Amino acid sequence: RDGLSTTVLGQTIVYRETIDSTNNLAQELANNGAMEGTLVIADEQQQGRGRRGRNWFSPPHSGVWMSLILRPQLPLAHAAQITLVTAIALAKALTRLTGVQAGIKWPNDILFNKKKCCGILTEMHAEFDQIHHLVLGIGINVNVPQEDFPEDIQHIATSLQAVKGTPIPRAKVVQVVLEELEPLYRQYVADGGFGTLRDQWKAHNITLGNEIIAHTAQGTIQGRALDIDEFGVLLVEQPDGEQKKIYSADIMFA
Numbered sequence: 001r002d003g004l005s006t007t008v009l010g011q012t013i014v015y016r017e018t019i020d021s022t023n024n025l026a027q028e029l030a031n032n033g034a035m036e037g038t039l040v041i042a043d044e045q046q047q048g049r050g051r052r053g054r055n056w057f058s059p060p061h062s063g064v065w066m067s068l069i070l071r072p073q074l075p076l077a078h079a080a081q082i083t084l085v086t087a088i089a090l091a092k093a094l095t096r097l098t099g100v101q102a103g104i105k106w107p108n109d110i111l112f113n114k115k116k117c118c119g120i121l122t123e124m125h126a127e128f129d130q131i132h133h134l135v136l137g138i139g140i141n142v143n144v145p146q147e148d149f150p151e152d153i154q155h156i157a158t159s160l161q162a163v164k165g166t167p168i169p170r171a172k173v174v175q176v177v178l179e180e181l182e183p184l185y186r187q188y189v190a191d192g193g194f195g196t197l198r199d200q201w202k203a204h205n206i207t208l209g210n211e212i213i214a215h216t217a218q219g220t221i222q223g224r225a226l227d228i229d230e231f232g233v234l235l236v237e238q239p240d241g242e243q244k245k246i247y248s249a250d251i252m253f254a
């Protein structure tokens, strides 16, 4: 907490040396009334989770594995947009920390030179149509030498150290991320959504304008990523000119 200049995020910190997943503990604490901004952080996760049931590589001493509890008073329909807001904060923070431009791959990956350095896993709990709480899980590969990534992710993963060339203290990474996120989160709550932050998202994105392949629950769509709307929905133009809206997907560059 030393040197942290935020007023909400990270005012309460729960630290564990080892844990199954920081998202699990954050869910439990949130269900028991933990305050908005409570941060759960661990040195190592035994069962770090990624999107779509994937595993998240979370070895000790190497990364920032953390989850924030948020309680925005917004309709459930707006909950997914927090991921885009968080991606803006992360792109800014990781660029500041490394001196190298980080880019956002829709919806929730932060990349350096097309390799992923950071992912976001947002989980939510609703009551009727209102958000009860959100758990914002953030995983950042910090001090992992490039050759230390497991072979299966070696070509798609990177770390801040690999990008910058020198290690970065993890406490500093947490501090910069929270400081970038707090003002954006405030704006998202005040505006009731992602809309006014859209230009900032676009300024950091590396998705729009590119040919992509999107794997959605309804099937695969290939085309050019044209734009995102004020809800964060991705618009793709297919080769026949038809435009499709993509609400949720994993995307790859074609």
Ligand code: BTN
Pocket (backbone or CB within 6 Å): 020, 021, 022, 023, 024, 045, 047, 048, 049, 050, 051, 052, 054, 056, 058, 064, 065, 066, 067, 108, 109, 118, 119, 120, 121, 137, 138, 139, 140
């Ligand atoms: C993804 O890109 O698929 C999302 C990765 C999210 C990883 C973080 S690490 C902290 C938090 N706890 C988890 O189990 N997952 C998230």
